[in-house]
Amino acid sequence: MSGTNRMTGADAVLRSLEAEGVDVMFGLPGGAILPLYDAIARGTTVRHVLARHEQGAGHMAEGYARASGRPGVALATSGPGATNLVTPIADAWMDSTPLVCITGQVRSTLIGTDAFQECDITGITMPIVKHSWLVQDVKEIPAIIKAAFHVATTGRSGPVLVDIPRDIQEAELDFSYPDEVDLPGWRPPSKVHPLQIREAARVVALAEKPVLYVGGGTLNGDACEELLQLAEVGRLPVITTLMAKGAFPESHELHFGWPGMHGPKWSNFAMNKCDVLVAIGARFDDRVTGKLAAFAPGATIVHLDIDPAEIGKLRVADVPVVGPLKMAIAELTREVERHRSEGVPAPEAWLQKIVDWREEFPLRYDKSDELKPQTVIEKLQELTARDDVIVTTGVGQHQMWAMQYIVSERPRTFITSGGLGTMGYGIPAAIGAKAARPEATVVCVDGDGCFQMTQQELATAVLENLPIVVVIVNNGYLGMVQQWQDMFFAERRSQVHLTRQVPDYAMLAQAYGALGITVESEDELGPALEEALASGRTAVVDCRVAQSEQCFPMIPAGAAAIDMIEYGESVEAM
Amino acid sequence: MKHTISVQVEDKPGALARISTMFARRGFNIDSLAVGPTERSGVSCITLRVDCEQHSLEQIEKQIHKLVNVLRVTELVPGEAVERELLLLKVAAAADKRADLIASAAALGGRTLDLGADAVVFELTGTPEELDSFQELARPHGIQELIRTGRIGMSRPSTRRTSRRLSAIN
Numbered sequence: 001m002s003g004t005n006r007m008t009g010a011d012a013v014l015r016s017l018e019a020e021g022v023d024v025m026f027g028l029p030g031g032a033i034l035p036l037y038d039a040i041a042r043g044t045t046v047r048h049v050l051a052r053h054e055q056g057a058g059h060m061a062e063g064y065a066r067a068s069g070r071p072g073v074a075l076a077t078s079g080p081g082a083t084n085l086v087t088p089i090a091d092a093w094m095d096s097t098p099l100v101c102i103t104g105q106v107r108s109t110l111i112g113t114d115a116f117q118e119c120d121i122t123g124i125t126m127p128i129v130k131h132s133w134l135v136q137d138v139k140e141i142p143a144i145i146k147a148a149f150h151v152a153t154t155g156r157s158g159p160v161l162v163d164i165p166r167d168i169q170e171a172e173l174d175f176s177y178p179d180e181v182d183l184p185g186w187r188p189p190s191k192v193h194p195l196q197i198r199e200a201a202r203v204v205a206l207a208e209k210p211v212l213y214v215g216g217g218t219l220n221g222d223a224c225e226e227l228l229q230l231a232e233v234g235r236l237p238v239i240t241t242l243m244a245k246g247a248f249p250e251s252h253e254l255h256f257g258w259p260g261m262h263g264p265k266w267s268n269f270a271m272n273k274c275d276v277l278v279a280i281g282a283r284f285d286d287r288v289t290g291k292l293a294a295f296a297p298g299a300t301i302v303h304l305d306i307d308p309a310e311i312g313k314l315r316v317a318d319v320p321v322v323g324p325l326k327m328a329i330a331e332l333t334r335e336v337e338r339h340r341s342e343g344v345p346a347p348e349a350w351l352q353k354i355v356d357w358r359e360e361f362p363l364r365y366d367k368s369d370e371l372k373p374q375t376v377i378e379k380l381q382e383l384t385a386r387d388d389v390i391v392t393t394g395v396g397q398h399q400m401w402a403m404q405y406i407v408s409e410r411p412r413t414f415i416t417s418g419g420l421g422t423m424g425y426g427i428p429a430a431i432g433a434k435a436a437r438p439e440a441t442v443v444c445v446d447g448d449g450c451f452q453m454t455q456q457e458l459a460t461a462v463l464e465n466l467p468i469v470v471v472i473v474n475n476g477y478l479g480m481v482q483q484w485q486d487m488f489f490a491e492r493r494s495q496v497h498l499t500r501q502v503p504d505y506a507m508l509a510q511a512y513g514a515l516g517i518t519v520e521s522e523d524e525l526g527p528a529l530e531e532a533l534a535s536g537r538t539a540v541v542d543c544r545v546a547q548s549e550q551c552f553p554m555i556p557a558g559a560a561a562i563d564m565i566e567y568g569e570s571v572e573a574m
Numbered sequence: 575m576k577h578t579i580s581v582q583v584e585d586k587p588g589a590l591a592r593i594s595t596m597f598a599r600r601g602f603n604i605d606s607l608a609v610g611p612t613e614r615s616g617v618s619c620i621t622l623r624v625d626c627e628q629h630s631l632e633q634i635e636k637q638i639h640k641l642v643n644v645l646r647v648t649e650l651v652p653g654e655a656v657e658r659e660l661l662l663l664k665v666a667a668a669a670d671k672r673a674d675l676i677a678s679a680a681a682l683g684g685r686t687l688d689l690g691a692d693a694v695v696f697e698l699t700g701t702p703e704e705l706d707s708f709q710e711l712a713r714p715h716g717i718q719e720l721i722r723t724g725r726i727g728m729s730r731p732s733t734r735r736t737s738r739r740l741s742a743i744n
């Protein structure tokens with residue numbers, strides 16, 4: 001315990017955040033959290049970024065967390081403020097993003113009376129948080145904030161919520177920040193079982209056709225360097241999920257794309273024809289596996305995860321390894337190295353096979369007079385290839401094209417909503433990433449539909465001096481939904497047309513004080529992107545692309561991953 | 575297959591809600607649930623009866639274990655644990671027909687709690703199977719009201735427990 005002094009609960013929250021080393025928080029005030037905002041006005045070292053919508057604040061905190069590896073902090077008032085945080089909390093839950101939400105609540109004496117802006121936010125969020133606290137005594141604040149950060153960041157990371165009634169923010173306590181947490185029931189795995197490691201290494205080293213199926217847990221577990229070692233030592237092919245994009249350098253000869261619904265054919269072939277599948281911080285999501293029963297049918301499964309509940313949840317693990325991935329992968333590498341040095345050969349023929357598939361089934365699309373969405377992303381990649389750039393995305397076709405055409409070389413440089421698939425994630429996540437890494441160029445590859453869900457945060461980007469470049473892949477449609485309607489509902493387009501003209505995105509950007517540029521052709525594309533990237537300002541590049549381009553290859557939902565539809569193939573072939 | 579799970583939790587607000595929400599969310603059904611204090615102050619025990627496959631049971635155990643307030647999760651394996659339940663039963667029984675019922679309740683260690691003009695209230699504690707059989711015995715007389723607490727249980731010190739934790743999951 002270090003130093004005590006008398007202060008209000010609201011001040012105690014800020015002193016606690018400072019003690020946790022928080023440098024930025026994102027939020028929007030209201031009645032039930034006025035005392036905390038008053039404390040902010042009286043002074044704190046934590047920068048507050050004023051969002052225009054609490055959903056924006058939540059996604060900013062997520063973007064901050066994903067770019068920095070530190071927990072994001074979001075603040076909101078009771079009732080509607082708190083319910084606006086529900087989407088980011090659910091998003092953080094699905095993608096295991098460390099997020100600490102602090103909400104104001106009505107006075108303790110009013111709880112349960114349907115008071116103005118009362119809402120049972122701990123109840124509403126119970127299934128989508130690791131834990132939550134409704135503070136009942138001002139003296140608990142330091143210990144609860146300490147515990148909140150601890151729970152959010154240890155084990156499998158994720159969101160937590162602290163709900164603080166207004167009278168408790170106003171009450172006084174003698175503040176001292178605890179050195180340790182008192183959570184007897186919270187003991188995430190801290191070791192790995194040496195026998196399991198040895199068995200895993202034997203299976204991996206002896207495999208003729210191994211694949212490392214790498215998920216977002218590798219980033220969360222700060223295990224990317226260890227992964228690189230493992231792959232290089234064992235000469236093991238690496239396939240990274242959408243959530244793990246960037247966990248392994250994508251220009252590396254051992255990187256072989258991304259699995260699942262819109263992954264390239266060579267990646268899905270490798271995943272499904274391998275003899276040993278090493279899942280690392282990955283969770284056999286249906287968008288990755290396609291029809292589960294037909295997924296990697298012949299493979300022995302080695303599954304490494306910090307969360308014991310992921311092991312065997314969807315696919316039985318032949319060799320389960322529970323523990324922190326950084327430690328698990330390092331130990332696995334040592335053992336695999338021993339096998340290799342004892343003469344167990346690397347799977348060179350298999351590596352060549354995947355290279356052959358890649359040459360046989362490359363990603364492709366047809367150019368036309370109209371600007372193609374893929375071209376927009378390829379150009380963006382070309383122009384930013386040598387920069388320190390972070391890419392965020394919305395959800396839809398543009399997100400999948402970004403996965404396919406952006407080359408992510410470093411961890412925490414590709415930030416997207418995977419598990420929940422939250423439209424509108426891209427802009428606020430980019431702002432949060434910029435707050436975490438001001439030196440980086442932050443680009444949001446957005447859809448026209450997604451843009452309209454959180455565009456108001458452009459005001460935040462401009463006024464808080466957190467410049468981001470938004471590249472809208474403007475196909476005038478809720479494109480991904482249109483694609484499904486065209487493919488699986490006999491081209492009956494139902495409520496998916498947005499138009500490319502309304503709103504005029506460039507004018508809208510200018511209204512927010514940002515740079516706005518409209519791009520109608522491939523010729524205009526490069527100069528516009530260059531101008532936006534060089535401007536140092538928040539910029540919106542509205543790229544009006546072909547309206548009916550579809551995203552391929554594709555595994556239709558519920559189909560076996562091996563039955564991918566390729567670009568130009570008709571669905572009838574299914 | 576039915577399983578009995580015993581969960582030791584910190585006696586904190588919302589602890590029970592978190593466990594029941596987890597069951598609902600992951601689509602597991604709870605047959606019965608009993609909550610009460612334990613030998614340790616601040617620690618409650620929640621005993622759940624669930625009907626599920628072995629695979630789901632493992633998922634349940636692991637998911638519950640992740641909850642911050644949960645201290646311990648164990649399965650009470652049949653034969654290695656004692657299990658008891660309490661039944662209150664109001665049976666229609668005219669004065670001339672109740673002697674039989676009272677006798678069978680007594681034979682099972684039950685008690686007669688109240689005698690009304692045309693109904694009797696019994697209390698019976700026993701294994702859930704004993705309660706079932708008494709219930710069946712009473713049924714022809716006309717059950718007016720029936721409440722069971724849900725089972726509680728603990729491991730037997732007399733038998734060696736087979737480990738219920740997966741060895742690979744340290």
Ligand SMILES: Cc1ncc(C[n+]2csc(CCOP(=O)(O)OP(=O)(O)O)c2C)c(N)n1
Pocket residue numbers: 394395396397398399421422423446447448449450451473475477478479480481
């Ligand atoms: C909040 C939310 N609502 C609905 C959906 C369903 N959905 C998935 S992709 C998509 C279309 C997105 O449109 P746009 O942003 O224009 O991206 P595009 O697919 O055209 O690239 C929709 C509606 C979703 N993922 N999230």
Ligand SMILES: [Mg+2]
Pocket residue numbers: 396447448449473474475476477478479
């Ligand atoms: Mg669109």
